[in-house]
Amino acid sequence: MASGRGCRPGGYSDSDSDDDDGYVGAASTSLRKTEVARPLPSSSHNVTWQKNPYQVQDQRNEFNYHGSRHPNFSSNNHVSSGTNETRAPGRRQVILSKIPGFQEGADKEWAVSISNKIRSSWEVVDETGGHVKFPKMLNDAFETCEQQSKNLFAFGLFLTLNSPDFAALQGKSQALAVITALKNYLGDRKRSINKEIQHLAFEGAVSQKKQNLIEAIFDVFNLADPDRRMDFVPTIEKMCFENNFKEACLCAMYLKLHNHFDIHSFLIPLLLQDRFNVVEEYLKDTPDIQINIVRFLDSCFDYGSAGVSGTLFAYVNQRNIGGVKPEKLNPKPITKLVRRLASKFKIGNEHCPNVGNRQRFGELRHLFSRRYEKQDMNVESFDELINQIADGNQKSKDDIISHFMMYGDYEATARFVVTHELFDDPVCRHVGILPLLPEPHKSRLLQNVQRNQNVDDECWEEHNETSQQVVSAHVGVNNYSNPQEDESWETSSESVGSCVVVESKKIFYLYPLPRETIHMVGEVPKLMDFCRQINEMAAAVEGEDLLISGFDSEWKPIMSKLKGAALLQIAFESDTFIIDIMSLKLNSTDDRTHWTALRKDYFENQRIMKLGFDVRNDVKMLIDTVPEWQEMNQTWKSLVDFSNLKSVIMKEDPSFFEKSAEGDESGLSELVYRCLGKSLSKAEQMSDWEKRPMRESQLLYAAGDAYCLIEVYKSLRDRTVECRADLAKFIKSSLKGSSSTTASKKRKAPSEIVFDLVLKMQNEVDNPIPVENNMEEANDPSSIKLVCDNMFQGLGRHLRAIGFNTVILDNSQPHSKCSYHAMFGRHVITKGVAFNEIIHSLPENRAFLVYHVKCEMIVDQLQEICSHFGIALSPKELFTICQRCNKKEFIQVSTETMLKFIDYVGSRFSKSKSMNGLLTFKDKIPDDMILSSQSANRTWELINERTIRFGNDGRSVVTPAGIPIEVQRVPPGLTHLINSYYVCSGCGKCYWESTSLEQRMKKSLNEESNLEESQISIKTEQI
């Protein structure tokens, strides 16, 4: 095995080469051959490989030839003659026929008769679902076996293998029950087991797929015996070679062979196949292997982010690893994987320097974009965080300097250079930076520069001026609260004035009460006082009324020590309390009753109304921070989430708000603007909330964020009097539809929304608005292709529902991916910052392909897009494209056939509940699957149901392309209402017609007009 320029680095452990004496026969010969082509023992090899990540190996073909593509070539041939038996029932028979003592004659007959008895007793189940007679019967059989001096293990193995469900993939297993009974019967007694039986047991165990059965057989037959387990190494290696990494991993784990396999045998392949859980279990208590894995994955970044996919792609190819999705080899998922491993196993940053750098770089990019593009961070917060990232990390310092220079902020660059004493950095000789440096560095550098005659005086004077202008333009952040802190950097004082000017056109919400009303709660006694106090306040409120409070929480955006919330702000009408979770946690003693007290007295106090905005994030953070609050999202009372309320009001009556939204306001800031006419400043949002003492501006910001909710509430309450609306009703309806008090917005089914859209457009036909476009020129949706940015995934699915061919970016894809699709003629649907990003990444003449969405509600957005593209909705196009996968090809399945499928596959919907074919209220109808109307006339491709096949796993039905059909999501109780089902040929999702919706839709589409000509026209406007 010494040849190799190495194709499979470290596939084998060093110790295995002499261990395969047991191999005989044809199979072992072929295995031998392949071994030659395989790589070398790990260490030396790794090095070679890493140095040449892109090298494609000559031996690859040879690999394929031998390799891994023998689907029926089962795992072990140690004892069997080595013929290529299949894993199907025949294989079990072969093993059975070899069990010593039970091959033929009276003993075999006896064993078979016991086996039959067990089988029939297994079918008798008592009312609790238990098998009463089963263990007793087995116990008796084991006793008889021993009394008659038959081999107990051979008998046990016979019974296990002879169980009818031995090779079944799921379910309660009789085989497992048998092996468990044997284990119990044996108790603690040590017995020697015949080697041949152990081999047969191993072979039997790995001939099926159930993990618990493998584990149990390995255990009972003591296969992990140090004298025996090495026998199985070659078989496990063969599993790896055949791409059965999971099985290999399980066997190695149960046999405790961790030291005999290196990370490339099956661990890295499994991780690349995205099967983290298997690996995670294997890696328990093996710190060395954990670190090796992290180091290896991190080393893929040695050639930069761009090299990662290439490196891993070559790795996967060389080793013929199947089932790896190419997108999983991108830098992002690999970074995520490394971080997941590192945090799971508490592996230090020193083992993954590349990923650490990459993460820091990402954080930097984010901070710089907040500071210079969105301009919603103030200079103190920004500098604090930047300096923390820079601390002790040269690469980050370089990155920060280049970022500053990229944004043309010479002054900040100079400040950074001074803070970190980087006077030798080449950037100091830059004409824009040098004049800003303090003495004596300035003179020293200046002398150097002049000596080298790189720059002359005039030149840098001139640049000095420009730099000031650039700075003023860029540093546009309002720091309304603490101008006194700016004196620390003297040259910057000039630009402070211009900072304020940039954003001064906006009026920001400020904490309205005197400073003394903000109370820090940072010690346990104070917290207990606070709890007592709010209890009293709540009790003092009269009658049905509730004590009103607003709450919010803050956490550090990056590099957090706490991994959770640092502050919880609770505002009441007269006072605001800032619960300093950070300090409370740091000074924590064993007594943790104060955390429980706060939960009970505040969150679970029915008498206190808690106003929040988009509370899910806060709750998640709070729960992560304080274990005592774990149950909170189920137990808390009297919570109002304004994000729900806002959408309810927007839907019922947007004019209810005093002001209409302006520009780019969104979220809470928009609500505050609509109610109070002021925006929320985000200047402190991204700041170091874990630093103590906090800056005054941070305190005011934190208090304001919670207090504004009370003012919003009051404004809405006053407004309801004016509008004769009922705030209580709004609040009630905003809570409706959320399962618990955690505010989940009720999602409308696409079909419902499309119906709304149809109605809306119908209304506009009734009240025509002058249009520029001729209606006859109206397009149908299929003439236009779209790509939705990932903030519009929901909209994208609806666009598919009304017939647009729409690509939807997933969350892992950058906005720029839209431009790629735009090059192929897709129109980009996006908004906000991404809009500019995408526009700039396209050639100029393509800019018209990018569309900026203005409306907020999905129905309005749909209408907006239809009118932008001059689209007329047509019943022929509605629901012709799969909302999940964008395919326009469906298999029409009759109800009769669907019932057969449900019978075959089973249904997730309870059978007893829908016994009479009627849907009971417990059966939730997944309404996003409902289609409606006009299926016959649609423009989609329909395929005959006879193309559907049974899946190879024996428990599914699949499309012609082999995609499993999601039969189990079809409620059987619905069938009597449905004529036809439509199965997406691309993803197997089932749709059906809804008669009620169909009628509604038909009605609205055809009211006062003819069905065939019922194209709904739309006003169009050119943008």
Ligand SMILES: [Zn+2]
């Ligand atoms: Zn589909």
